[in-house]
Amino acid sequence: MQHSTESIIQRCRDAGLRRTKALELLLETMLESHSPMTLADLAEHPNLAEQCDRATVFRLLQRLMDKAIVRRLGLHERAAYFTLLLEGRHQDFLICSDCGKIEAIDAPCPVHKLEKELATKTGFTKLYHELEFFGICPKCS
Amino acid sequence: MQHSTESIIQRCRDAGLRRTKALELLLETMLESHSPMTLADLAEHPNLAEQCDRATVFRLLQRLMDKAIVRRLGLHERAAYFTLLLEGRHQDFLICSDCGKIEAIDAPCPVHKLEKELATKTGFTKLYHELEFFGICPKCS
DNA sequence: ATACCTGCAAAGTCTTTGCCTTAGG
DNA sequence: CCTAAGGCAAAGACTTTGCAGGTAT
Numbered sequence: 001m002q003h004s005t006e007s008i009i010q011r012c013r014d015a016g017l018r019r020t021k022a023l024e025l026l027l028e029t030m031l032e033s034h035s036p037m038t039l040a041d042l043a044e045h046p047n048l049a050e051q052c053d054r055a056t057v058f059r060l061l062q063r064l065m066d067k068a069i070v071r072r073l074g075l076h077e078r079a080a081y082f083t084l085l086l087e088g089r090h091q092d093f094l095i096c097s098d099c100g101k102i103e104a105i106d107a108p109c110p111v112h113k114l115e116k117e118l119a120t121k122t123g124f125t126k127l128y129h130e131l132e133f134f135g136i137c138p139k140c141s
Numbered sequence: 142m143q144h145s146t147e148s149i150i151q152r153c154r155d156a157g158l159r160r161t162k163a164l165e166l167l168l169e170t171m172l173e174s175h176s177p178m179t180l181a182d183l184a185e186h187p188n189l190a191e192q193c194d195r196a197t198v199f200r201l202l203q204r205l206m207d208k209a210i211v212r213r214l215g216l217h218e219r220a221a222y223f224t225l226l227l228e229g230r231h232q233d234f235l236i237c238s239d240c241g242k243i244e245a246i247d248a249p250c251p252v253h254k255l256e257k258e259l260a261t262k263t264g265f266t267k268l269y270h271e272l273e274f275f276g277i278c279p280k281c282s
Numbered sequence: 283a284t285a286c287c288t289g290c291a292a293a294g295t296c297t298t299t300g301c302c303t304t305a306g307g
Numbered sequence: 308c309c310t311a312a313g314g315c316a317a318a319g320a321c322t323t324t325g326c327a328g329g330t331a332t
Contacts, residue, residue: 003227018286018331027225035234035243036222039321053289058322060287061223073222073271074215078322079296081177081214082202084168086144093176094259097267102176105259110251115274118235118246124276126238130214131272133256135265159306159311180297194314199297201312219297220321 015067022052026060036073092131098140156208163193167201233272239281
């Protein structure tokens with residue numbers, strides 16, 4: 001396997017984190033799962049449930065995000081974002097990871113072809129997509 | 142203007158919603174703003190702050206989502222999702238809007254070109270993107 | 283030895299609901 | 308008139324933090 005737990009632990013060590021039981025178990029668990037997990041998913045996972053506190057998992061995730069080993073998906077605020085669905089308008093967004101400013105991108109979206117393919121391959125219906133670009137805006141950098 | 146408040150209100154009426162002051166103000170506000178807004182953004186917006194309760198805005202957004210006039214961005218759970226950042230692996234996701242199941246998509250991501258363009262056009266640095274497809278999975282439909 | 287981690291419990295923040303009143307159709 | 312919508316206040320859900328004690332280095 002290309003990404004062993006051991007090699008990720010090494011990345012953590014290089015980033016200055018201590019090798020603790022909780023860290024090992026967390027990384028193993030995230031590596032086993034092939035899709036994103038919530039804090040609850042992780043803290044209640046059999047690997048972790050009896051082994052460490054939810055606050056520990058939370059703080060580990062925080063550190064791992066700081067070190068760019070873990071990413072939190074979605075817009076980076078706690079609150080939910082809403083947008084109007086207007087006929088003939090599809091919006092993708094460009095978001096500053098630092099100040100949080102969100103702007104709409106006008107560029108034609110290059111994803112529709114893949115979306116069609118997915119519809120036939122996977123049997124999903126009512127497909128739509130969301131595409132967000134994140135980065136540091138000129139002001140913040 | 143192509144999308145007048147009036148025309149959206151008509152969509153709402155067609156969908157069975159009553160024409161109330163709060164609805165009008167909410168739609169106007171969302172139409173003015175050209176990027177997604179949080180419940181707090183909306184409820185505290187000068188247009189709405191003194192005019193209606195936050196719970197009202199919340200319930201309006203709910204109804205508008207039911208009627209597919211508004212969309213809530215991001216993964217549709219309350220909790221945040223985390224994923225490992227592994228070298229050489231970029232994942233896009235396919236999510237069932239009904240049961241919430243998330244699966245990773247292997248297909249080569251068609252977005253990198255646009256990402257490069259954005260970097261030069263906008264001056265954003267450290268760009269990356271997230272791409273999610275939503276739909277109803279075979280089991281749920 | 284000491285700076286970093288952990289567990290527990292409490293506080294915060296944003297969302298969601300109950301209940302009664304108001305008003306649109 | 309009848310039912311959907313609104314206001315207020317309280318409850319929920321998930322996240323985040325303070326502090327005292329434990330542990331990797």
